[in-house]
Amino acid sequence: MTRRNQALEMVRLLVLSALAVVFLYPFVLMIGISLDVNANFGLSFPPRIVPEEFGWKNFSLIFKSLPIGTYYLNSLIIVAGSVAGHIAGATLAGYALAKGEFRGKKIWLLLILTAMMVPDQVIVFTRFLVFNQLHLINSFVGVILPTLAYPFGVFLVKQFMDSLPNELGEAAKMDGAHHFKIFMRIYLPLTAPIIATLSIITVMHKWNELLWPLLMLSKSSMFTVSIGVANFTLGPNGTYIGSSLALATLTIIPMVVLFLILQRYVIESVASSGLKL
Secondary structure, three states, rough: OOOHHHHHHHHHHHHHHHHHHHHHHHHHHHHHHHOEEOOOOOOOOOOOOOOOOOHHHHHHHHHHHHHHHHHHHHHHHHHHHHHHHHHHHHHHHHHHHHHEEEEEEOOHHHHHHHOOOHHHHHHHHHHHHHHHHHOOOOOHHHHHHHHHHHHHHHHHHHHHOOOOOOOHHHHHHHOOOOHHOOOOOOOHEEEEHHHHHHHHHHHHHHOOOOHHHHOOOOOOOHHHEEEHHHHHHHHHHHHHHHHHHHHHHHHHHHHHHHHHHHHHHHHHHHHHHHHOO
């Protein structure tokens, strides 16, 4: 390696290290403040990453004042149903657009791309009126159902399946296999990286989603983690900085663990499909 390449590599390493510090500092600070037993009484300036007095008091207050276990369970039910519905709908539609032959295929793809450009906030109230007529208010089904038709997931799977050889399906057709069998036996097992990516995207979206669950769920026993965080921080308890950040830490931990487990598949799927997420 020449000196010039070594210098460029050093600069790249310094830039990436600086960016890592910028992105990680708020999370490290959040955890540090949440573990400071005096954080609810006021913060020092500049804020301290290392707690002045370490303890679990802020987390204890959260578990005493909120049914955090119920919030977690409700969020897990919604997330699990959303992931299953999103993967089923996206993989079937993506396979049809990538490997299927039918009239109007390009028009359907154009409609999906057009739907990706429409912000969810534009149609959320219209959707709420429809779901209200269907008596889906205060039901987990009503929160989960929209994920069956997320256009981004369909497009992502379609792009990934375009990279898979058509010869696999053609050979199966010669043996008498129909489309659904070809999809289930041949192409679906090859889509593990893109399924992992869709799972992470869906989990993060549904776990952090606030507007749609807030419209659909009015019973406190059905509240999700995001609604619990909003009620706690926007209410009179919001002045307790340490406890608010302790609740935020409890909310983020599952997402961090999930990403660390599935990050290899995400990188593989992005590299295979040529997309930039």
